Amino acid sequence: xxxxxxxxxxxxxxxxxxxxxxxxxxxxxxxxxxxxxxxxxxxxxxxxxxxxxxxxxxxxxxxxxxxxxxxxxxxxxxxxxxxxxxxxxxxxxxxxxxxxxxxxxxxxxxxxxxxxxxxxx
Numbered sequence: 497x498x499x500x501x502x503x504x505x506x507x508x509x510x511x512x513x514x515x516x517x518x519x520x521x522x523x524x525x526x527x528x529x530x531x532x533x534x535x536x537x538x539x540x541x542x543x544x545x546x547x548x549x550x551x552x553x554x555x556x557x558x559x560x561x562x563x564x565x566x567x568x569x570x571x572x573x574x575x576x577x578x579x580x581x582x583x584x585x586x587x588x589x590x591x592x593x594x595x596x597x598x599x600x601x602x603x604x605x606x607x608x609x610x611x612x613x614x615x616x617x
Contacts, residue, residue, distance in 0.1 A: 505611030518591030527595035530574035534587035
């Protein structure tokens, strides 16, 4: 069993900061890419940021310069530091982790349950 537990969502004022966390646990090994996606009402789910096991990062243009993704490999945890939050950042944020389940030679994508982020005054 593989579990992804997200935390850190909530309400933040425009210009404020929020830090999301996603911890993977259970029978997962060889985690490669970890990332964050978000989905707002009426919009498609979009990639916000991702990070490889080597530390290479990728960001959506809309969040460059404001968000920072990082990971702690020892804890199998990925973070999203959200600075200068704007109303358009309001969405449900989902964590994605790519890795192998114990006993399997194949990589799979695992998803968190989602956490609501609301940016409003």
